[in-house]
Amino acid sequence: MSKYLDLSLKEINKLLKDKKIKPIDLVEEAFENIEKNKDLNSFITLDKENAFKMAKELENKEVDNLLFGIPIAIKDNICTKELRTTCASKMLENFIPTYDATVVEKLKSKNMIIIGKTNMDEFAMGSTSRTSYFGAPKNPWNKKRIAGGSSGGSASCVSSRIVPFALGSDTGGSIRQPASYCGIVGMKPTYGRISRYGLVAFGSSLDQIGPMTRNVYENAELLNILCGKDEKDLTSVDKLQEDFTSLINTDIKGMNIAIPKYFVTDIVEKEVLNKFDEIVQILKEKGCNIEYVDIDYIENAVTLYQIIAMGEASSNLARFDGIRYGYSYENPQNLEELYTKTRQIGFGDEVKRRIMIGSFILSGENAKIYYDKALKIRDDMRKSFLKTFEKFDLIIGPTTTTVAYDLEANLDDPLKTFLDDVLVIPVNMAGLPGLNIPIGFSKDKMPIGLHIIGNAFDERTIYKLASFIEKSLNLNLDPRGGKNE
Amino acid sequence: MDKLTKEQVMHVAYLARIHLEEEDIEKYRVQLKKLIDDIDKIKDIKNYDEEFLISPIEHNSTLREDAIGQMLDYKEVIKNAPNFNGNFVEVPVMINE
Amino acid sequence: MxxxxxxxxxxxxxxxxxxxxxxxxxxxxxxxxxxxxxxxxxxxxxxxxxxxxxxxxxxxxxxxxxxxxxxxxxxxxxxxxxxxxxxxxxxxxxxxxxxxxxxxxxxxxxxxxxxxxxxxxxxxxxxxxxxxxxxxxxxxxxxxxxxxxxxxxxxxxxxxxxxxxxxxxxxxxxxxxxxxxxxxxxxxxxxxxxxxxxxxxxxxxxxxxxxxxxxxxxxxxxxxxxxxxxxxxxxxxxxxxxxxxxxxxxxxxxxxxxxxxxxxxxxxxxxxxxxxxxLSDQYIEDVNNNLPMLAEERRKIYLKNGINEINVQKIIQNRTISDYLNKFINKNINLVIASNLLLGDIAAYLNKYEIKIENTKLTDNKFIDVVNYLDSQKINSKIFKTILDNIMEEDLSIDEILEKSGFKEINNEELIDIIKNVLKNNEQSVNDYHAGNTRAIKYIMGQIMKETKGNANPKDVNLLVERLLKK
Incomplete structure (x- = not known):
């Protein structure tokens, strides 16, 4: 059986160009992989028929770019035309959009092949993907453990080598945290870098789509085609098209790197901290200048996040009312019952809790006490981050406080889901880019990740450091076998 | 927050238009209380100034030219609607009119 | 209380x-x-x-x-x-x-x-x-x-x-x-x-x-x-x-x-x-400077041009009429006559046929001519009413319409002959006039207009009659 999808992007591209393989070979292999990894529950919806149809059509087209004919999986909160988009919710169980998200249009314009929609936390609310209406995806490194969330399905399908590429979304760590738990590279770009049009909104001022890949270079290549100003998204930013791979494998000597003291306190497990310290040692040896710094309000980021994300979510999810689309409670007695029963039955517990808290936060005088104040402190925190970047090229820390935990653990604690993301949330609050890169394994062979934070719109420098670490560690990140087994 | 009453829980459920079964109210009350206690931490934080951030970008909105684009056929409007009648999307009668 | x-x-x-x-x-x-x-x-x-x-x-x-x-x-x-x-x-x-x-x-x-x-x-x-x-x-x-x-x-x-x-x-x-x-x-x-x-x-x-x-x-x-x-x-x-x-x-x-x-x-x-x-100051200023003329300013202009208050209010209430009238503000025509036409016969025509003024054959030049002819009494309102449909529906100038409709202007020689004839046949009135009864001239005028079938310019007729009577 063929194993083309295990090759590097450049190698696959060459084979396609030389007509040694066809896109359909890659699609076949992807679906074989899906079949073999069914127990991971990475996918909610597969698009087999269209994927094959498209692969066939591509046989007559010139291989004109690096991503041509490559299979990709899309998180199920990103709208795909004529392909069911559920947000892992009963509410949208049968929802078929009539439009593509801007990122999906971009993938299609490069002739990438969408093979399916990945599992996630319901409406991206969670850090474990366990709130999915379709059951939790599993961690390829240990199927009894969580894949993380909310982009758990995207992380698990890339980690298990089902497909080389997936799209995730990140509101408070939802790309970087599952990437860390599953041992892959996940980037949350600068807010505004990628159009949010067609991404089902959770926290509008925080949400950002990003690439999830096996390695750093391929991550940068995918970001290259995703970014850009979109007239349909006023928060997308007009920046000169730059090549995100341009600093990859350049010398890191003399880089100024900051470590927020808060990131290395006892909130982080010893095993994770030790691994992180090893990296710090390597960087020092390579001539990086490393300093421990304070960033204002960073320890309050979770509180700010809860207020802003839940406040915005309560409004964003108001549109699911059983009237124009989606689940609708049958034969309601009256309008009120249509609303309240539709939303009682259509939403899961975590979502309902967050909508209620969000409504509380914005209700009456509370809006001033909580929401307005959070917006002010958020601005202060962002300013403190930007000040740090006047002196430093990058900020680093562990991505998560622990490695992926048991699927059955911490089920009753509504706060735990926020604390899982304590190290990644500050980045969303400030709108900065952040990336997870695997840096090793725990003693029970679960991946540990490094979090690299860049200045606004400076994703290139993140890739520069990440590529160095990837190269110098040379880890085997394939959960199916290798030197970790 | 000292106390979260059943009435307060019912009020936020009303604002959110989520029906709560009688037996679930206490469960939600306990969970919501825990969350609200957590976000209450913001009351003790001091901000630098009154400037605020709506979203973390610095640019202003670019405005769209006033021109008509593609529109949906009514059939597409009602296709996804759980209830419709002719060209119209249908709901239980709106009493507030 | x-x-x-x-x-x-x-x-x-x-x-x-x-x-x-x-x-x-x-x-x-x-x-x-x-x-x-x-x-x-x-x-x-x-x-x-x-x-x-x-x-x-x-x-x-x-x-x-x-x-x-x-x-x-x-x-x-x-x-x-x-x-x-x-x-x-x-x-x-x-x-x-x-x-x-x-x-x-x-x-x-x-x-x-x-x-x-x-x-x-x-x-x-x-x-x-x-x-x-x-x-x-x-x-x-x-x-x-x-x-x-x-x-x-x-x-x-x-x-x-x-x-x-x-x-x-x-x-x-x-x-x-x-x-x-x-x-x-x-x-x-x-x-x-x-x-x-x-x-x-x-x-x-x-x-x-x-x-x-x-x-x-x-x-x-x-x-x-x-x-x-x-x-x-x-x-x-x-x-x-x-x-x-x-x-x-x-x-x-x-x-x-x-x-x-x-x-x-x-x-x-x-x-x-x-x-x-x-919104930049420049933008706000531009928008302000490019505001259409507001009703208050229009009112002032209309009143200054002698249009009565009732008509001014009627015009303001109909933005289309006001805009149409405004095209002629600097064209040196009699705005009172212009506004009377727009509020009266022309409005009635537009209403009757449920048509917009811009969809008729009434060009700006034709409108100016009509107003000027009425102003100089070259035509009277009776004639105007008769030819209104032609004005609105035909691609012809006012002169062409008048000619086509038989409203030919009589030249002075013809007119003098007619006047002399009328004076001769109405000696009693001529005597009354010379005796100081100025009202007699009205009767004479009426007879002349009858003879000319209304095609003569009353102003001209008046001048000629007075001149001939003084001889």
């Missing part, structure tokens, strides 16, 4: 005259088949985002300027959260914290002078969808969802139904002439809600809201009705509750819709999908 004082605040929603909607590019149309002017943004589909229509901002700015408002140069939108089927996202994008204009005023004429009705604010928002109700179901038409609106909110400065009507007429005139809105109340492009309270003291009474009143006259009736109703209740020692009522035009009364919940909990917060909008 103190008199009750009525206090009224008015909220007006006016639809902006744009081609497309405020936050999406579907059409801003009225009267189309249900659900044919929408897209996924108007319908609040998952994942879609708003964009902002440049023209809507410009029109709202114009409105704010003509209402003498202070402009919020850095503004953003807010979400107003409430569940209702006519509100597709279950939040309405509006302006709560930074309305485009604040602290303005409208001046109205009242007995003994002018009164300023203060404008609290004018803000931009999206319209809701339209609903039709039967017994058990309501049906939704999303064509109206997302049409740009301005909401104009007064301070509680209005103290009578008369003032309310004057304010609304003035406001309508301002918005209409600034090209902001069609202000067609009957089509819903202008909608009025009134807050009415009565009190014997300085402290305002309980506020009762009356929604969606269908005409300015009905606003007056509603306020009068409501004032009486409230006074009667208070006199009978009944408590008033804050409530929303609806005007019923069949019975000319107001009907309870709902008791207000204790403070609406709209959970406003800044709309994160729309970054700040900054």
């Amino acid at each position: 103190n008199e009750y004082k009525t206090t009224v605040g008015i909220e007006v929603h006016a639809e902006l005259k744009t081609k497309s909607k405020i936050f999406s590019n579907s059409a801003n149309n009225y009267g189309k088949m249900a659900n044919t002017c929408t897209n996924v943004i108007d319908l609040g589909y998952p994942g879609v985002l708003p964009t902002v229509n440049e023209k809507a901002i410009e029109l709202a700015l114009r409105a704010a300027l003509v209402l003498n408002c202070k402009i919020n140069k850095k503004m953003h939108f807010d979400r107003k959260n409430y569940f209702y089927p006519d509100n597709p996202k279950n939040y309405q994008i509006t302006q709560n914290r930074t309305p485009i204009g604040i602290n303005g005023y409208v001046e109205i004429d009242v007995k003994g002078g002018k009164k300023k009705i203060r404008i609290h604010d004018i803000h931009i928002e999206e319209d809701t969808c339209k609903s039709i109700h039967n017994k058990n179901k309501s049906m939704l038409d999303f064509n109206r969802a997302g049409i740009p609106l301005v909401e104009i909110v007064t301070e509680a400065d209005i103290n009578s139904s008369e003032e309310a009507m004057k304010y609304l007429e003035k406001l309508r005139e301002l918005l209409l002439y600034a090209d902001v809105s069609d202000c067609k109340i009957e089509e819903g492009s202008m909608r009025c809600d009134c807050n009415v309270s009565v009190s014997k003291t300085e402290k305002l009474g309980t506020k009762i809201e009356i929604k969606n009143i269908g005409s300015i006259t009905n606003v007056g009736i509603a306020i009068d009705y409501e004032t009486e109703r409230q006074i009667e209740l208070l006199e009978n020692k009944k408590d008033l509750k804050e409530e929303t009522r609806r005007f019923d035009d069949k019975t000319n009364s107001t009907i309870l819709m709902r008791i207000k919940e204790t403070g609406n909990d709209y959970r406003y917060f800044p709309e994160p999908d729309i970054p700040f909008i900054e």
Whole structure:
């Protein structure tokens, strides 16, 4: 059986160009992989028929770019035309959009092949993907453990080598945290870098789509085609098209790197901290200048996040009312019952809790006490981050406080889901880019990740450091076998 | 927050238009209380100034030219609607009119 | 005993005259088949985002300027959260914290002078969808969802139904002439809600809201009705509750819709999908400088040109006529005659055939000629009436039409012969004239006009008669 999808992007591209393989070979292999990894529950919806149809059509087209004919999986909160988009919710169980998200249009314009929609936390609310209406995806490194969330399905399908590429979304760590738990590279770009049009909104001022890949270079290549100003998204930013791979494998000597003291306190497990310290040692040896710094309000980021994300979510999810689309409670007695029963039955517990808290936060005088104040402190925190970047090229820390935990653990604690993301949330609050890169394994062979934070719109420098670490560690990140087994 | 009453829980459920079964109210009350206690931490934080951030970008909105684009056929409007009648999307009668 | 004082605040929603909607590019149309002017943004589909229509901002700015408002140069939108089927996202994008204009005023004429009705604010928002109700179901038409609106909110400065009507007429005139809105109340492009309270003291009474009143006259009736109703209740020692009522035009009364919940909990917060909008001083100045001529200025010009007040008011009430007339302001023609034609025979013609003036064959040059011929009495109004259809329907000049219709001007020699003949045949009148009876000349004139079948210029005839009589 063929194993083309295990090759590097450049190698696959060459084979396609030389007509040694066809896109359909890659699609076949992807679906074989899906079949073999069914127990991971990475996918909610597969698009087999269209994927094959498209692969066939591509046989007559010139291989004109690096991503041509490559299979990709899309998180199920990103709208795909004529392909069911559920947000892992009963509410949208049968929802078929009539439009593509801007990122999906971009993938299609490069002739990438969408093979399916990945599992996630319901409406991206969670850090474990366990709130999915379709059951939790599993961690390829240990199927009894969580894949993380909310982009758990995207992380698990890339980690298990089902497909080389997936799209995730990140509101408070939802790309970087599952990437860390599953041992892959996940980037949350600068807010505004990628159009949010067609991404089902959770926290509008925080949400950002990003690439999830096996390695750093391929991550940068995918970001290259995703970014850009979109007239349909006023928060997308007009920046000169730059090549995100341009600093990859350049010398890191003399880089100024900051470590927020808060990131290395006892909130982080010893095993994770030790691994992180090893990296710090390597960087020092390579001539990086490393300093421990304070960033204002960073320890309050979770509180700010809860207020802003839940406040915005309560409004964003108001549109699911059983009237124009989606689940609708049958034969309601009256309008009120249509609303309240539709939303009682259509939403899961975590979502309902967050909508209620969000409504509380914005209700009456509370809006001033909580929401307005959070917006002010958020601005202060962002300013403190930007000040740090006047002196430093990058900020680093562990991505998560622990490695992926048991699927059955911490089920009753509504706060735990926020604390899982304590190290990644500050980045969303400030709108900065952040990336997870695997840096090793725990003693029970679960991946540990490094979090690299860049200045606004400076994703290139993140890739520069990440590529160095990837190269110098040379880890085997394939959960199916290798030197970790 | 000292106390979260059943009435307060019912009020936020009303604002959110989520029906709560009688037996679930206490469960939600306990969970919501825990969350609200957590976000209450913001009351003790001091901000630098009154400037605020709506979203973390610095640019202003670019405005769209006033021109008509593609529109949906009514059939597409009602296709996804759980209830419709002719060209119209249908709901239980709106009493507030 | 103190008199009750009525206090009224008015909220007006006016639809902006744009081609497309405020936050999406579907059409801003009225009267189309249900659900044919929408897209996924108007319908609040998952994942879609708003964009902002440049023209809507410009029109709202114009409105704010003509209402003498202070402009919020850095503004953003807010979400107003409430569940209702006519509100597709279950939040309405509006302006709560930074309305485009604040602290303005409208001046109205009242007995003994002018009164300023203060404008609290004018803000931009999206319209809701339209609903039709039967017994058990309501049906939704999303064509109206997302049409740009301005909401104009007064301070509680209005103290009578008369003032309310004057304010609304003035406001309508301002918005209409600034090209902001069609202000067609009957089509819903202008909608009025009134807050009415009565009190014997300085402290305002309980506020009762009356929604969606269908005409300015009905606003007056509603306020009068409501004032009486409230006074009667208070006199009978009944408590008033804050409530929303609806005007019923069949019975000319107001009907309870709902008791207000204790403070609406709209959970406003800044709309994160729309970054700040900054209006530069230059932009504001440009918009101000390019405002169409407003009604007040037009009035002054018309009065200066001798048009009487009644006609001036008639012209102002019809924007099309006013615009047409304005084309000739600097053309040195008699504007009194011009306005009489436009309000009289031409208006009647346009009405009769239900046609617009720009769709007739009346060119600017033909209009100028007609006015000048009437002014110089080269033709009289009788002739004009006879040839009106030809003027409006034929590609011919006025001279060509006159000739074709047999209204040939008689040359002086012919005319002198005719006059001499008439004088000869009416010796008695000639003698009367010489005896000092100046009225005799009228009779002579009449005879001459009869002979010339009205084709002679009366001015010329008059001159010639006087000259010949003096010989």
